[in-house]
Amino acid sequence: MDSPGAATSDQATPGPGVLSLRYGTARGRWVLAATVLGSGLAALDATVVGIALPAIARDFHVGVDSMQWVVNAYTLTLAGLLLLGGALGDTYGRRKVFVIGVTWFALASLACGVAPNVELLIAARAMQGVGAALLTPGSLAILQASFAPDDRARAIGSWSGLGGVATAIGPFLGGWLISAVSWRLVFFINLPLVAAVIAIAVRHVPESHAPDADRRHLDVAGAVTISLALAGITYGLIGVSASGWTAPPVLGSLAAGVVFLVAFVVIEWREQAPMLPLGIFRSRQFTAANAVTFVVYGALGGVFFLLPVVLQEAFGYSAVAAGAALLPVTAIMLAFSARSAALAARIGPRLPMTIGPLLIAAGMALFARLHGDGDYLTQVLPAAIVFGIGTTLNVAPLTATAMSSAPAEHSGIASAVNNDVARAAGLIAVAVLPVAAGLTGTVYLHPAALTDGFHRAVLIAAAVCAAGGLLAFATISNPPRRRAAQEAGAAAPTDLECLSCAIDGPPLRLGPSVPASAGDPGGARPSTAGSA
Numbered sequence: 001m002d003s004p005g006a007a008t009s010d011q012a013t014p015g016p017g018v019l020s021l022r023y024g025t026a027r028g029r030w031v032l033a034a035t036v037l038g039s040g041l042a043a044l045d046a047t048v049v050g051i052a053l054p055a056i057a058r059d060f061h062v063g064v065d066s067m068q069w070v071v072n073a074y075t076l077t078l079a080g081l082l083l084l085g086g087a088l089g090d091t092y093g094r095r096k097v098f099v100i101g102v103t104w105f106a107l108a109s110l111a112c113g114v115a116p117n118v119e120l121l122i123a124a125r126a127m128q129g130v131g132a133a134l135l136t137p138g139s140l141a142i143l144q145a146s147f148a149p150d151d152r153a154r155a156i157g158s159w160s161g162l163g164g165v166a167t168a169i170g171p172f173l174g175g176w177l178i179s180a181v182s183w184r185l186v187f188f189i190n191l192p193l194v195a196a197v198i199a200i201a202v203r204h205v206p207e208s209h210a211p212d213a214d215r216r217h218l219d220v221a222g223a224v225t226i227s228l229a230l231a232g233i234t235y236g237l238i239g240v241s242a243s244g245w246t247a248p249p250v251l252g253s254l255a256a257g258v259v260f261l262v263a264f265v266v267i268e269w270r271e272q273a274p275m276l277p278l279g280i281f282r283s284r285q286f287t288a289a290n291a292v293t294f295v296v297y298g299a300l301g302g303v304f305f306l307l308p309v310v311l312q313e314a315f316g317y318s319a320v321a322a323g324a325a326l327l328p329v330t331a332i333m334l335a336f337s338a339r340s341a342a343l344a345a346r347i348g349p350r351l352p353m354t355i356g357p358l359l360i361a362a363g364m365a366l367f368a369r370l371h372g373d374g375d376y377l378t379q380v381l382p383a384a385i386v387f388g389i390g391t392t393l394n395v396a397p398l399t400a401t402a403m404s405s406a407p408a409e410h411s412g413i414a415s416a417v418n419n420d421v422a423r424a425a426g427l428i429a430v431a432v433l434p435v436a437a438g439l440t441g442t443v444y445l446h447p448a449a450l451t452d453g454f455h456r457a458v459l460i461a462a463a464v465c466a467a468g469g470l471l472a473f474a475t476i477s478n479p480p481r482r483r484a485a486q487e488a489g490a491a492a493p494t495d496l497e498c499l500s501c502a503i504d505g506p507p508l509r510l511g512p513s514v515p516a517s518a519g520d521p522g523g524a525r526p527s528t529a530g531s532a
Helices: 026-060 064-092 094-114 118-146 149-180 190-204 220-243 248-270 278-282 284-313 319-324 327-347 350-369 376-404 408-436 447-475 481-491 495-504
Strands: none
Touching: 026 064, 026 094, 026 118, 026 149, 026 190, 026 284, 026 319, 064 094, 064 118, 064 220, 064 284, 064 408, 094 118, 094 190, 118 149, 149 319, 220 248, 220 408, 248 278, 278 284, 278 408, 284 319, 284 350, 284 376, 284 408, 284 447, 327 350, 327 376, 350 376, 350 447, 376 408, 408 447
16 A cells, blocks of 8 residues: 555645645545545435335334434434544544444444344444444545645545435435345445445555644543433434323433533533534524524425335335435436526525525425325426425525635534534434324324325425525525625535435535634644535
């Protein structure tokens, strides 16, 4: 293996701690392949599991609350540990932490595939989230540290685009695997891919650290308290379906979650080098963009959780057909997301971020027309088209606004915050929406009751999403035209990034190296966020 510091024909003049690979060289392609495959594992797994939920529930004879935990256990640990995973890579070596994360993810995938009961499956899914939190930020940080500055944008764009492909094909691939063999193959398919990632990473990926790695402080207390806060709130909300709001375990769990959330804020306020610098929220535009993200992505998360289950259990769709049901959304976003970004650059983000959620809400409401045999052309397709148009209008300006409205020295943490807000919103929505719609216990086994509950759920989600559009109208402001164009050129996501945003939360970006700040006393360093 080449020494990480050695100069080769594949390299430009290396800077301190980086290899400065060229995009079109053999080693550059190997590095890109390792990072795309690694992060693609997490993206693929996050989407295919939703299609597998009915089969898992039938095999283990469990109710909706267990299906919620199969999804949320993964999201919980990923959201809680994502920022810490990036910091670990900066401190101990990005390739090392990336390989550890990929290996951890493989072992957890194996445990998911052989799980004899739903309790062990949920535990293994939580462990998968830990692995994803280690490998995801590392994949993007490796590209930032490895490629020459003038090739970095092309490398990251390719990473985003190919990762978006994995996100797009996930539901269809998952449906085919489930129909052809078993839901367990959804997890076993990760193992040969992981073997390839590890082999490529060990042979071709250079090691890198943050310039101040020997002086960096890990905000472990912050990571632990935010993880416990999310766990407590999620456990309490899911427990409502079985025990009601006044049950002691529910009240105790919710109270503990709130206490840990307050503790997290206090720790971040006092921490010299916090995981989340609270000063970033002094930007009204940044705070507003993340509030809109929370509302809109909460609604999206709840609908994406329920729709595959309802199509299969209430309307007799195969796993493949359910996975392919939203392909029109993919097609619309691929065709028009770049135009959406350009439109937002010309007229500002306020109008697209208002109309987009309103159209998404209309698409969700159209899903309430599902009845009888759930005919795809007359019932599902119109809803998917309206839904896709709204998502295309909303995602690019929302992500670009969240990125561009934060101070320059916090560009990396801004994207990480926006990603975690989207994931936390989905986490809470998956816990709350089924309860609010009366979809509890084994209702999924009764098509009529499931359909009625789904109608209530999509109308609730539509109302929430529409509120997100009104919130954007009230809080988002348009920057001056010249600055808007500059920000759009620097921050607007690519077509396939937008696709990944819509399905799995906004993409985390790597900003350029930034000057030292109060939150980063060690000097300039690249940010370490990544998309799952």
